[in-house]
Amino acid sequence: MPESSRPGGVGAEAGQSGSMPFVGIPSFLKLPVVPPDAPGWHFLILGLPYDEGASNRPGARFGPRAIRNASTLYSYEGGAELFDVELGRKILTGARIADAGDVPIVPGGGRQNREAISDAVRRILASGAIPVCLGGDHSVSAPVLRAVSDSSATPHLVHLDTHMDFDSYLPPHTHGTPIRHAIEEGLVSGVTQIGIRGLNSGHEDWLEARRRGVRVVTAREFRTRGSAHALEQVPEEEALYLSIDIDVFDPSIAPGTGTPEPGGLGYPEVVELVRELARRGPILGVDLVEVNPAYDHGEITAILAARLLLDVMGAVWEARSG
Numbered sequence: 467m468p469e470s471s472r473p474g475g476v477g478a479e480a481g482q483s484g485s486m487p488f489v490g491i492p493s494f495l496k497l498p499v500v501p502p503d504a505p506g507w508h509f510l511i512l513g514l515p516y517d518e519g520a521s522n523r524p525g526a527r528f529g530p531r532a533i534r535n536a537s538t539l540y541s542y543e544g545g546a547e548l549f550d551v552e553l554g555r556k557i558l559t560g561a562r563i564a565d566a567g568d569v570p571i572v573p574g575g576g577r578q579n580r581e582a583i584s585d586a587v588r589r590i591l592a593s594g595a596i597p598v599c600l601g602g603d604h605s606v607s608a609p610v611l612r613a614v615s616d617s618s619a620t621p622h623l624v625h626l627d628t629h630m631d632f633d634s635y636l637p638p639h640t641h642g643t644p645i646r647h648a649i650e651e652g653l654v655s656g657v658t659q660i661g662i663r664g665l666n667s668g669h670e671d672w673l674e675a676r677r678r679g680v681r682v683v684t685a686r687e688f689r690t691r692g693s694a695h696a697l698e699q700v701p702e703e704e705a706l707y708l709s710i711d712i713d714v715f716d717p718s719i720a721p722g723t724g725t726p727e728p729g730g731l732g733y734p735e736v737v738e739l740v741r742e743l744a745r746r747g748p749i750l751g752v753d754l755v756e757v758n759p760a761y762d763h764g765e766i767t768a769i770l771a772a773r774l775l776l777d778v779m780g781a782v783w784e785a786r787s788g
């Protein structure tokens with residue numbers, strides 16, 4: 467086992483650290499699996515295999531497993547040697563990351579599932595770690611935000627998505643409604659949406675979201691005016707929560723999702739945006755939702771999701787470490 471294994475990483479005795487990506491048990495990055503309240507971790511990965519909020523094509527319940535499996539691509543040397551050639555430096559050096567497993571979702575669980583999600587996130591926050599949640603459909607963001615706003619500051623929500631998720635047409639607690647919940651319940655201090663496009667965000671909902679102070683940067687605006695314009699919408703020196711719906715990306719690079727929409731963002735500009743966001747305010751928690759392996763091809767969506775999560779954690783870690 468190489469000396470450089472991630473601090474607290476999986477022991478060589480388990481055949482995880484130092485093994486090839488295709489060997490071993492696919493926790494996130496093949497890191498140790500610990501309870502959500504395990505102390506001493508900087509980031510805890512939490513799977514939310516829930517997709518009963520899907521309004522159309524289900525299957526995002528298999529997202530956490532697909533992302534974990536894809537993440538093993540980056541697990542050489544226990545994930546401790548993440549040298550980013552483009553940055554010219556290692557990322558996540560010294561960061562203690564573990565996998566807190568999945569929330570025990572049950573079919574038809576409704577409120578029980580939402581409470582179980584909030585409970586697990588509360589436990590992670592109480593342990594001092596930053597929760598990094600793998601969806602699941604986007605309805606999971608509301609119970610996650612409930613836990614975040616209970617446990618720490620009420621964050622400003624930065625929401626990367628095709629859709630506004632501010633729907634008044636769908637029943638409550640679906641993946642089209644988490645942003646409405648977050649605002650109506652006072653779980654967030656404000657919302658900035660980036661990447662919005664397509665034909666499935668209703669006009670009335672659009673108007674109402676604007677009336678409630680939601681700042682919207684469409685995909686077109688983002689392309690033409692750049693990430694600087696998007697960042698201007700995010701208040702300075704406020705705690706942030708980052709919710710990334712994988713469908714914010716163009717379907718050509720992220721086909722594995724329930725409601726793809728042409729004209730989406732590319733990977734490099736999203737990573738750049740995330741780095742700048744992390745410098746702008748402390749990021750209290752993250753979710754990445756709507757990866758649906760049933761519609762994926764060549765695992766490209768899952769691999770994109772896994773890589774992006776490493777970038778996000780790397781940006782948060784770098785901002786935090788100064």
Ligand SMILES: [Mn+2]
Nearest residue numbers: 604627631711
């Ligand atoms: Mn969404």
